[in-house]
Ligand SMILES: NC(=O)C1=CN([C@@H]2O[C@H](COP(=O)(O)OP(=O)(O)OC[C@H]3O[C@@H](n4cnc5c(N)ncnc54)[C@H](OP(=O)(O)O)[C@@H]3O)[C@@H](O)[C@H]2O)C=CC1
């Protein structure tokens with residue numbers, strides 16, 4: 001049994017708890033300062049509490065408060081060396097956290113698909129942590145990265161779901177405008193993204209070849225692709241990632257200088 005405490009049960013903390021609630025082998029504790037937030041997650045947790053001391057025997061403590069709240073929480077918690085403190089706050093560096101706790105600190109960039117156990121996560125640590133490896137596998141897929149790359153991972157898989165939602169919305173909105181029933185447009189847009197992502201995962205060829213396979217000669221797809229090729233959309237999507245990456249770096253500086 002792995003005991004996981006989540007400090008801050010808002011969007012990210014509750015997604016972790018919701019995902020873990022559907023897997024055997026975890027005892028979960030949700031901690032937050034807001035009792036109303038705890039009401040929302042109590043069906044996913046073995047225990048909810050506003051008492052910070054309740055996390056004292058947890059194997060893994062997930063820190064899912066906003067970056068500027070991290071110093072406040074670190075001043076309140078008293079963890080021991082056998083515990084793992086998993087910080088998920090964007091921009092907050094591992095060294096900043098480990099200077100203020102005896103626990104082993106790992107840095108995680110999760111995403112909200114944890115609730116469905118479809119999370120993409122990036123983790124940075126000194127040593128692999130078997131309990132964390134099990135937990136991340138149970139919640140989706142993860143990669144181990146050097147912490148110097150955590151800001152771009154934050155943009156790619158932390159913020160990335162919002163970018164993908166936006167693209168799904170753009171496609172389904174236009175389909176509805178062209179006359180398709182709203183529910184049908186949603187079904188088709190969603191399954192198209194799922195299917196395309198699975199095709200990319202399964203393929204041992206480059207994405208360009210997958211695009212070519214959809215583009216029948218003189219067909220429909222190439223007409224649409226030409227609009228994309230002639231646009232700046234590739235650069236704009238890249239710029240969205242860069243903006244999020246730069247903001248992650250700024251957050252690090254802001255928390256460090258508090
Ligand atoms: N949302 C996302 O998709 C992702 C978020 N993250 C990271 O997760 C963290 C949380 O983000 P998110 O879940 O969106 O934010 P939320 O605001 O939804 O959740 C944060 C929660 O922490 C609570 N809180 C505030 N102060 C304390 C405290 N001292 N002790 C315990 N809990 C406290 C907040 O209560 P109250 O509202 O009353 O202040 C709130 O319920 C951020 O650092 C973010 O960078 C990482 C990846 C993805």
Ligand SMILES: O=C(O)[C@@H]1CCC=N1
Nearest residue numbers: 090154155158159160
């Ligand atoms: O927007 C944010 O700052 C957080 C971190 C990644 C996703 N949400």
